[in-house]
Amino acid sequence: MVKEEWIKKGYVDEPIDETVDLKAGIRALCKEKNAVIMAHYYTEGEVQDVADFVGDSLALAQKAAATEADIIVMCGVHFMGETNKILCPDKTVLVPDLNATCSLAESCPADKFSDFVKAHPDHTVVSYVNTTAATKAVTDVVVTSSNARQIVESFPKDAKLIFGPDKNLGGYINSLTGRNMLLWDGACHVHEKFSVEKILKLKEEHPDAKVLAHPECKGAVVKLADVVGSTAALLRFAIKDEAQEFIVATESGILHEMQKSCPNKKFIPAPPEDSTCACNECNYMRLITLRKVYNCLKYEWPVIEVDAEIAAQAVKPIRRMLDISAELGL
Ligand code: 13P
Numbered sequence: 655m656v657k658e659e660w661i662k663k664g665y666v667d668e669p670i671d672e673t674v675d676l677k678a679g680i681r682a683l684c685k686e687k688n689a690v691i692m693a694h695y696y697t698e699g700e701v702q703d704v705a706d707f708v709g710d711s712l713a714l715a716q717k718a719a720a721t722e723a724d725i726i727v728m729c730g731v732h733f734m735g736e737t738n739k740i741l742c743p744d745k746t747v748l749v750p751d752l753n754a755t756c757s758l759a760e761s762c763p764a765d766k767f768s769d770f771v772k773a774h775p776d777h778t779v780v781s782y783v784n785t786t787a788a789t790k791a792v793t794d795v796v797v798t799s800s801n802a803r804q805i806v807e808s809f810p811k812d813a814k815l816i817f818g819p820d821k822n823l824g825g826y827i828n829s830l831t832g833r834n835m836l837l838w839d840g841a842c843h844v845h846e847k848f849s850v851e852k853i854l855k856l857k858e859e860h861p862d863a864k865v866l867a868h869p870e871c872k873g874a875v876v877k878l879a880d881v882v883g884s885t886a887a888l889l890r891f892a893i894k895d896e897a898q899e900f901i902v903a904t905e906s907g908i909l910h911e912m913q914k915s916c917p918n919k920k921f922i923p924a925p926p927e928d929s930t931c932a933c934n935e936c937n938y939m940r941l942i943t944l945r946k947v948y949n950c951l952k953y954e955w956p957v958i959e960v961d962a963e964i965a966a967q968a969v970k971p972i973r974r975m976l977d978i979s980a981e982l983g984l
């Protein structure tokens with residue numbers, strides 16, 4: 655039974671016997687319940703290590719759409735759980751902590767975005783996957799940072815497009831494609847914070863290092879990067895490139911998989927502007943701990959639910975994204 659105090663906290667807060675090996679316990683629960691664990695690259699390394707699949711936003715949606723498991727544990731943020739639930743309405747989708755939201759998704763409230771869309775009735779609406787289900791419900795096609803350029807380019811050159819909510823990603827895609835999409839004024843509090851000065855200083859100290867940046871970063875950071883891409887694209891580049899050192903301007907959780915894949919290369923997290931910390935973490939992603947993963951599997955809560963009417967609308971732009979991505983081999 656779901657306890658009142660769990661509902662207040664947003665996660666299962668039950669003591670776990672100290673003798674329990676959390677990783678082994680999680681794997682045993684997955685087997686018993688036919689559950690699959692998916693994790694985003696920004697979660698804690700130990701959470702990524704216990705997952706069946708670790709990926710970027712596009713790959714996580716593609717995996718969810720194809721899974722035969724009865725339960726999906728989405729180790730990531732709330733909108734990722736919603737996307738999974740919309741794609742798999744008959745499955746139980748769990749996110750281990752309901753407080754794991756996303757500043758970018760929250761920068762685009764559905765009612766205000768809907769007013770913006772209504773004010774431009776001749777525009778097609780392209781929304782980044784980092785949005786709530788309700789915002790997706792007023793969207794024509796969803797994109798991720800892995801397919802945004804190609805999906806925008808699939809529209810005629812003179813198509814009138816709205817892009818929300820990330821102004822940085824939208825501005826970057828405008829610059830790549832020569833489009834002039836109307837941009838919603840939203841941003842991610844993690845990616846906005848990278849310091850150009852501190853990255854330049856790191857480049858002086860590591861002259862052979864290449865700079866990897868996520869397109870959610872500010873334009874000034876993107877400009878000084880050697881490669882710009884989704885987390886999966888940055889990882890692929892780090893694996894295949896001959897450089898031995900990389901300065902990484904995205905959430906520092908990705909360094910876990912980079913270092914695992916390339917044990918002999920050096921990965922240096924790009925620091926944020928306003929703190930003495932060397933790396934930049936998403937406080938929402940970091941709410942997902944092994945204890946919460948174990949407890950959410952054990953008690954099958956917190957469950958993600960999406961209002962049926964919203965889901966019926968939101969599934970269309972998500973499916974459209976998956977179909978275009980499949981056609982393009984992404
Ligand atoms: P990707 O992994 O798709 O690049 O997404 C980054 C992100 O901010 C997820 O919240």
Ligand code: SF4
Pocket residue numbers: 696731755756757758759784842843844845905936937938939
């Ligand atoms: Fe949202 Fe930014 Fe965290 Fe990604 S890193 S989940 S965009 S707040």
